[in-house]
Amino acid sequence: MKRKKAAAKRAVSQGLIVLGCLLICLIWVLPFLWMLGTSMRREIDSFNLPPAFWPEQWNIENYQKVFDMIPFLKFTWNSFFISASATLAMLVVTSMAAYAFARINFAFKKIAFPILLSGMMIPVSSTLVPLFFTIRDLNLMDTQAAVILLGIYYPIGLLLLRQFMMTIPKSYDEAAYIDGASRLRIFWSIILPMSRSTMIVAAVLCFVVNWNNYLVPLVFLNSEGNYPLTLGMQFLKDSWTIDQTVMLAAVVLSVIPPAIVYITCQKFLLQGVITSGLKS
Numbered sequence: 001m002k003r004k005k006a007a008a009k010r011a012v013s014q015g016l017i018v019l020g021c022l023l024i025c026l027i028w029v030l031p032f033l034w035m036l037g038t039s040m041r042r043e044i045d046s047f048n049l050p051p052a053f054w055p056e057q058w059n060i061e062n063y064q065k066v067f068d069m070i071p072f073l074k075f076t077w078n079s080f081f082i083s084a085s086a087t088l089a090m091l092v093v094t095s096m097a098a099y100a101f102a103r104i105n106f107a108f109k110k111i112a113f114p115i116l117l118s119g120m121m122i123p124v125s126s127t128l129v130p131l132f133f134t135i136r137d138l139n140l141m142d143t144q145a146a147v148i149l150l151g152i153y154y155p156i157g158l159l160l161l162r163q164f165m166m167t168i169p170k171s172y173d174e175a176a177y178i179d180g181a182s183r184l185r186i187f188w189s190i191i192l193p194m195s196r197s198t199m200i201v202a203a204v205l206c207f208v209v210n211w212n213n214y215l216v217p218l219v220f221l222n223s224e225g226n227y228p229l230t231l232g233m234q235f236l237k238d239s240w241t242i243d244q245t246v247m248l249a250a251v252v253l254s255v256i257p258p259a260i261v262y263i264t265c266q267k268f269l270l271q272g273v274i275t276s277g278l279k280s
Helices: 002-038 061-069 072-103 109-121 124-137 144-151 155-167 171-178 183-194 196-211 215-220 229-236 244-264 266-275
Strands: none
Touching: 002 244, 061 072, 061 229, 061 244, 072 109, 072 144, 072 155, 072 183, 072 196, 072 229, 072 244, 109 155, 124 144, 124 215, 144 196, 144 215, 155 196, 171 183, 183 196, 196 244, 196 266, 215 229, 229 244, 244 266
8 A cells, every 4th residue: 555655656746747847848948939930920910919929821931031131051151160160179178178187286286277267257248358459469350260269268168078087087097007108198099088978068068159159259250251140140130120030030040050969969968967077
């Protein structure tokens, strides 16, 4: 009898957990569904009262207008090139820094790491003036290289990789030293392959951050040909009006590339989140 009651309580609790998760998912999905529905309305139906969740007449011409009004594929390529380049460079720099902080003892190690992480607490807007003069002195103004260079610094990636590398037993290093391996060989052949899932987590997060970056390209890019998608979509509006349906159609299209990246790497994301910094 007690077993039946315990099983019933367990079933009810699991059911409540599932319902709660479904409710949370619905809350997260509703804004996207509203955006998707609005992107397929006629412009005149966007301000109907009371508003309808789905359009009465589906209008996919808004998506065609996006490609007619702006070079959408060009802006998308610029965003992808900037985001991918910054992410790859971030992985190279951050993985080496994380290895040093996790596996090597050096002077001021305990001071340098918090200083590097403190960048998460400093808003980008407060550093734009010194960054502007630095990029100008490097002759990188109005180049995508400037945006890529500023997108490399990603403290969250450093934190994730360092925490994971600290969980790898030192016996791997010691065995490799006995076999005559150098630090570079240990880093490349042992530590990096074991950190693959965490590196993918850091890469996806960094890619999305750079994909959504608006302020840095706005300050450092002047030529329309160098604009990423975040800046290029401003040409969908004129000085006085904006077609919300066309703008939201562009937003829906802009979500597709990072969504593909996330879905492709979902397996590794789950592994990385579970293993990053959770082992003692």
